[in-house]
Amino acid sequence: MAKIGLVRIDSRLIHGQVCTQWLYRTKSKKVYIIDDQSAKDPFLSQLFSMACPVGVELETISCEEAGRRWQANQLGEVEPIFILFKDVPNAYRAYMAGFNYPELQVGGIGGGFGRKIVMGPISFDDEDARMMNEMAKAGLKAYFQPVPDDKEVSWQDVKAKHYPNL
Secondary structure (H helix, E strand, O other): OOOEEEEEEEOOOOOHHHHHHHHHHHOOOEEEEEOHHHHOOHHHHHHHHHHOOOOOEEEEEOHHHHHHHHHHHOOOOOOOEEEEEOOHHHHHHHHHOOOOOOEEEEEEEOOOOOOEEEEOOEEEOHHHHHHHHHHHHOOOEEEEOOOOOOOOEEHHHHHHHHOOOO
């Protein structure tokens, strides 16, 4: 059974801040990118692996596989592990597939049509908010924290400000 160092949504996935700050602070020895699209692309997975610091292993898996493997052996023996999602839909699909992580840090999700900024570099659309709220109702502790020095802001606070009717 693996110990989780951090579960984070960051649309950039592997980048400088993840490698120099979050991996260092969590002392994680393995990164799982859980993303349905990336799991189908071995070349992209290889690029992500090359971007990781020396001594840190990386594996890219689908949401369904994450659920199956979590139920079977909680993602193995390496610990602590660092979980990265590109967006809320992947985090939601993995959660609903049986990967019931207890906490989720939302770090960075870019803007776009139909999205609104809910905190710093984090934007949501209505479907993101609905999925986040459903996971929170199921017991997930979700919070927003773009960089390590930022104060954690709870999903409840973001919801109250931007989605009070959920």
